[in-house]
Amino acid sequence: MKNILIIGAGLCGSLLALRMAQRGYQVTLVEKRPDLRKVTQDAGRSINLALSDRGLRGLRLAGVEEEAKKLCIPMNGRMIHDKAGNTFLSPYSGRKDEYINSISRPGLNMLLLDEAEKMPNVNIIFNYACEEVDLENASATFRDFNSKKETTITADVIFGTDGAGSAVRKSMFDNHNFLFSFSQQWLSHGYKELEIPAAKDNGYRTYKNALHIWPRGEDMLIALPNLDGSFTVTLFLPYENSDYCFANLTTPEMVHEYFNKEYPDVVEMIPNLSEEFFGNPIGPLGTVKCSPWNSFGKVLLMGDAAHAIVPFYGQGMNASFEDVVVFDEFLEKYIPSRPPQGGGVDWEAIFKEYETLRKKDTDAIADLAVDNFHEMKEHTAMEIFQKKRKLETAFEAEFPKDYYSKYSLVTFKESIPYSEAMKRGRAQDKAILNLIADGKITEKMSLKEKLELVKKHTEAILHDDEVAFG
């Protein structure tokens, strides 16, 4: 049991290939696109992403954390922009050492491919599109983009890391020899990327070390910095049924009218707004969940192929890298020898145990990401949520070991699984919002007293849920 076929050489697949090679497996890594180190591509995909603690842990496991950090721009908080162009910074945490990073997707992918390729036991094949997987026999058929010829590759086990539109997962969906639970949920909004170019001296046209948000209720614009001084801007807008939506932003005039009204400070920073707008595609925003992740003990889905999420918690890549960490722990437990000794490995048992431990966490981050969509576009502009955020930041600054907001639990507390972070974080949010709404947090209370009250209320909420729902 030594030959591993990994389908999809994006972020998750290339990290997995590197790690499996480090464990001594013979790895074939196949990618349908051209080698992104040689050909510029990725039109319509986010070109930068948020990298945080869970993702860094995966990179650390494979020994590439330090290299990756060179590509990072720290973002210390959300910079909120109102319609008048006023801004205020809402820190991600009250603890100084907790921040997230903006990183180039292709940059990081190149780094991982370079590292994987250095391993003598990794073979990378580009331009091979997976057409079908024979799940019971761990073999996959590919079509070569250039020659158009079909090739079949057989392995001991196959990993499907081919992203949200996974062809490997489609083979599972289409197979009727087992029950495959599957869900794809689209938001009513799509997204479009734009660019704020660098200033003349490669400087940044707005504050560099933040994730910028222009929350407008139904719509939202965000921007993440790039190393070259530019920002990648993403517009989130309803497809239809709104004063401004993709269905009616069909002329340069409409686009300018909309941006002038909602984002006047951005218009100044994007010189060729309408060219950008009409030159870039509209992307859909979807959540994919499925189960089982493995079929017949021969094929396992990982990363977005198993659990695609919307981008609003900045955890998509981080969750995929954490998959590799969690899976690696099972390998360490059951197959510690390097190189692995042949025979006798019950992959199906490993796959099932991995899913049992992991799926509740990827389900949780999927749900949290959808919640955060609403939080970012609406709540960041609402007074009660700003009060809550201010209180939490004060808790974290004053009592750094005693309080973690939901955002901190999810983003910075890699020792706590997403599902736990969700449960505790939601209870805390509910506690604080109710205490504020009911006027139970008063001016004369000390911060310590406020914290104790929030904790007590949070525990009561968790207890009541436990009794009712187990």
Next chain:
Amino acid sequence: MKNILIIGAGLCGSLLALRMAQRGYQVTLVEKRPDLRKVTQDAGRSINLALSDRGLRGLRLAGVEEEAKKLCIPMNGRMIHDKAGNTFLSPYSGRKDEYINSISRPGLNMLLLDEAEKMPNVNIIFNYACEEVDLENASATFRDFNSKKETTITADVIFGTDGAGSAVRKSMFDNHNFLFSFSQQWLSHGYKELEIPAAKDNGYRTYKNALHIWPRGEDMLIALPNLDGSFTVTLFLPYENSDYCFANLTTPEMVHEYFNKEYPDVVEMIPNLSEEFFGNPIGPLGTVKCSPWNSFGKVLLMGDAAHAIVPFYGQGMNASFEDVVVFDEFLEKYIPSRPPQGGGVDWEAIFKEYETLRKKDTDAIADLAVDNFHEMKEHTAMEIFQKKRKLETAFEAEFPKDYYSKYSLVTFKESIPYSEAMKRGRAQDKAILNLIADGKITEKMSLKEKLELVKKHTEAILHDDEVAFG
């Protein structure tokens, strides 16, 4: 806009056909199976179902309630059977006039087909399997089971009422010109039907007017009465990974061992247990949700095709009939004339408004049905849940206008939508369970005081959720 094509002549499709004909539409109703009035079939499908107020309302709308009631056997509560063969009846409501009915699926379907066929403007075609729907042009291709020939039928609008495995829905899933959210979720359990035959004099071998449950934690057996003195029994059992599961109940010895251990009183009532067991198929238990229900204003999904649910709330058929009622209200609002005047009808707007109103309710009953799976197999045997049930029954008997349990809200309160019933019912459950667990409901309190406490606690829970989640 007068020609209506309805694909699927099951319960929902035949009621819809009847109703649309009553409104003056020219209806073509197409079914892939043979005419069940002429050919015995339905192997592996539940042969009786629970009919309650929401379903009766649909039948009333079409003027067939009284005829249908002749097929009904009232079930006043759950008859719980323990392992020693002891039984106790847990009423569905403290109000005497609230009960559910056991009704034959084919019997009711035949009645609806007969009524539809009496209408001069209904044409029913059997043995036509839908292969594909051209969504943008409202035309569908069918294969004739006998001649194997293909036929295309075009209409002004098409209704897909072809059940959980809907071919119409598949055409939507496969169409990439719009974003189709879709979810299919399978339980880890399957089901198998068995029969308790009638006693010699067509009498019933156990109490007639109840839904019988043998709750065993992970497994469960239920039985519903038929008019001929028999009961249809359904076994719900894990597929695998359990002491007894479908994967290991492979011999008559194992089946008898299992039944003797868990359901000794049933063994006496099913003379040919293992023949029944091995003669009947194992069915999967799935929930299907999707959106949008309509495509291009030309095709609308209704009933199980739009929202298949697991059977544990006895609401599948009721929800489908309620679909017809809710949809009919929109027709009455927008197209009241009979026969409908041609032209100018914005079907897409009607379809969208219908889904906006209805989907949150069918989502709710889907979730409630999964919850009830756990309640039936585990909770009905647990002390705290029995205490809760007893208290609620007392509330309903003593204060019939002031209290409705979740079950009553869902099953008997047709004036309240499922989503409201779920929200209020869950809050009530949470309130009662916590009050019992925390010892806050004491012996010395009057029933009235207990009710006031439950109500107060319920309102507090609803308020807290409202503040936190809106």
